[in-house]
Ligand SMILES: Cc1ncc(C[n+]2csc(CCOP(=O)(O)OP(=O)(O)O)c2C)c(N)n1
C-alpha cells in the first residue's frame with residue numbers, strides 16, 4: 118500500500134461533500150435544510166468552481182430532489198442528494214419509489230429531530246421513520262466514518278446483486294458541524310474504487326425502450342416486493358466484500374456490527390452514531406476500574422444484522438438499548454424492538470433496559486452513560502431497575 | 513420545424529394500441545398528437561392518472577418509447593432528473609443522440625398537486641416539454657373536482673346538490689401561470705384542431721428550454737357525453753371560446769385560431785352536450801351559464817389585449833439578439 122497521507126480538518130458535513138466531490142456523480146439534486154446545508158453549499162461551490170462534472174439541480178423541494186434523483190438514476194446516471202429531518206419526511210413517498218425501482222441512489226443524511234415543535238438539533242426520528250422504506254441505512258460515529266461510508270455506500274448500492282439506495286447517516290451538529298481530523302483518500306483512488314457506472318435498462322437507451330413504474334396489481338405486486346426482499350438478503354455478503362476492498366485502499370476496516378471491548382463484557386450499551394464516541398470514553402474509564410463493560414454499534418441498521426447482534430448480546434447478563442427517537446408505541450424506542458426480537462430465539466437472554474435520550478439535541482454526556490452502566494450493574498446484582506427510562510429529561 | 517403533413521406518417525408511433533383507456537377518451541389522442549411533434553427519440557415521464565394507469569398495466573406497456581411513472585405530483589421533477597442525466601451523460605459522450613424529454617400530467621397532477629414541481633422545473637430552465645392533458649377533474653379516482661374543473665360542473669366532490677349546484681369556482685389559468693414563468697414557449701391546444709396542436713408540439717420540442725402545452729382532453733364518463741364525441745366537443749369548446757387556442761412564444765401572445773363569425777357558438781351549446789352540467793338547465797341555475805359565458809368573453813378579450821400589447825415583442829427581442 119503506497120497511500121499518500123492527506124489529512125484535512127473537516128466537519129462531518131464538509132467530509133461528506135469532499136466524498137461527493139471525489140465520487141463526482143453525474144447528477145446531484147438537493148435542497149437546503151439545517152444541518153445538511155453545509156453539504157449542499159460546499160458541493161455547489163465545487164460545481165461552480167469546475168471541480169466536478171456533475172449536473173447540479175437546485176430543486177424547489179426535497180420531494181423534487183428525490184424525484185429528480187429517481188428520474189436521473191432511471192435515466193442511467195449516478196445520482197446523489199443529501200437531506201435531514203423535515204426534508205427526509207417530505208421525501209417519504211419517493212423514498213419507497215427509489216427503492217422499489219431498484220435505483221442505487223446514495224444519500225447522506227444529517228440526523229435531526231422532526232417537528233413539532235420545530236427543532237434543528239440531533240435526534241434519529243427522521244431516519245428511524247424511513248427505516249422500512251427499502252433503503253439500506255448506514256450509521257456513522259464521526260466525520261471520518263461518514264466520509265468513508267459515503268464512498269463505500271456507492272459500491273454497495275450499485276452492486277448488481279443489490280441495486281438499492283443507501284442512506285449514510287451522521288448526527289446533526291454533533292458530527293456535521295464539529296471539526297475533526299479526517300484522512301482523505303487520493304482523488305484517483307476514489308475514482309477507481311467507485312468505478313464507471315453501467316446501470317441496466319437506462320431510459321436514455323432509446324433504442325431499447327423500457328417502462329418504469331407500471332401499475333402492478335394483486336397479480337404481480339407481491340412478486341416484485343418479494344424480489345426486493347431477495348435483494349436485501351444479499352446486502353450483508355456484498356457489504357462485507359466492499360468493506361474489505363475499502364480497507365485495502367484506506368487501511369480502515371468497517372463492520373456491519375461494530376463492537377468495543379465486547380470480548381469479555383458482561384454488560385453493554387447499544388447505540389448509534391456520535392453517542393458511541395461518548396460511550397467509548399466512559400467504557401475506557403470503567404474498564405480501568407475493572408468493570409467488564411462494552412459497546413455495540415449496529416452500523417448497518419437496515420437491513421438489520423439480527424443474528425450477528427444476537428450472537429454477541431446473548432452471552433451478556435444485561436444490555437441497555439439507547440434510542441435517540443421515540444416510537445410512541447408505548448413500548449420503547451425503535452431499536453429496542455429490533456434488538457429484542459433478534460434475541461427472541463436465544464436460550465440465554467440478557468435483561469434489556471431501554472433508554473430514550475437526546476431528543477431534539479438534548480445533551481448526552483459521560484455522566485448519563487455512567488448512569489446507564491450503573492443501572493446495568495444493579496440488574497447484575499439482581500436489583501429491580503426501571504425498564505424504560507427517559508434519560509436526561511425533566512419529568 | 514415547420515409542420516409538413518407528408519412527414520407525419522414517418523414519425524414512429526410511440527404510444528401503441530392495446531391500452532385500456534375508456535373508448536372515446538381524449539388523453540391518448542392528445543399524447544399521440546403531441547408525440548408527433550418531433551422525430552427525435554423521446555423519454556416520457558408521466559404523473560399518476562388515467563393515462564399512466566391505463567397504458568402500463570404490468571406486464572404490458574403501450575409505450576414504445578422510454579417511459580417512467582414515479583408519483584402523482586412529480587412528473588416535472590422526474591423529468592428534471594432525466595434531463596439533468598441527459599445533459600451530464602451527453603457532455604461526457606456517454607449519450608450521443610439528440611433526445612427529447614416529455615413530462616405528462618393530468619390537470620390534477622398539473623394545476624394542483626404537481627404545480628410546485630412544475631413551477632420549479634420551469635424556473636430552472638430544464639430543456640423539456642411539459643404536457644397537461646386537461647380533462648377537468650381527477651378522473652382516475654372517480655371524477656373529483658380539481659383546480660381545472662369548470663364552474664358549475666358536477667363532480668363527485670363538488671356534486672350538484674339541493675343547496676350547492678356543482679363547483680363554485682372558475683378554473684385557474686394554468687396557461688397564464690406557466691407563461692408568467694417567462695419560458696420560451698407556452699401554448700393551449702385541442703385535438704379538434706390537430707394541425708394547430710401538432711405545430712405547437714413541434715415548436716415546443718424545438719425550443720431550447722422549457723415549453724408547456726395545455727391541451728383539452730374530453731372524458732366521456734367524467735363529462736357525461738357519448739363516447740364518439742371527443743373531437744366534436746373539443747371543437748365546440750374552441751368555437752365557443754371557452755377553450756381558446758393561443759400561444760406565448762418568447763413573451764409574444766398570439767391567438768392561433770379565431771373562429772369565423774358563423775362558427776362561433778354560445779358556451780351554452782358546449783355545456784348542453786355534457787351531463788356534468790345537466791343541473792344548469794334548471795331555471796334557478798341558469799345564471800351560472802351566463803356567468804360562464806361572461807367569463808369566457810372576458811378571457812377572450814384579455815387574450816386579444818395581450819396579443820396586441822405584445823405584438824412586436826418577439827420581433828424586438830429577435831432584433832436585440
Ligand atoms: C400523493 C397522491 N395523492 C393522491 C393520489 C390519488 N390519485 C391518483 S390519480 C389521481 C387523480 C388524477 O387526476 P388527473 O391528474 O387530473 O388525471 P386523470 O386521472 O384525470 O387523467 C389521484 C387523486 C395519489 N396517487 N397520490
Ligand code: SF4
Nearest residue numbers: 533534537562651731
Ligand atoms: S375516465 Fe376519462 S380520462 Fe380516464 S380513461 Fe376514461 S375517458 Fe379517459
Ligand SMILES: [Mg+2]
Nearest residue numbers: 618619649651
Ligand atoms: Mg384530470
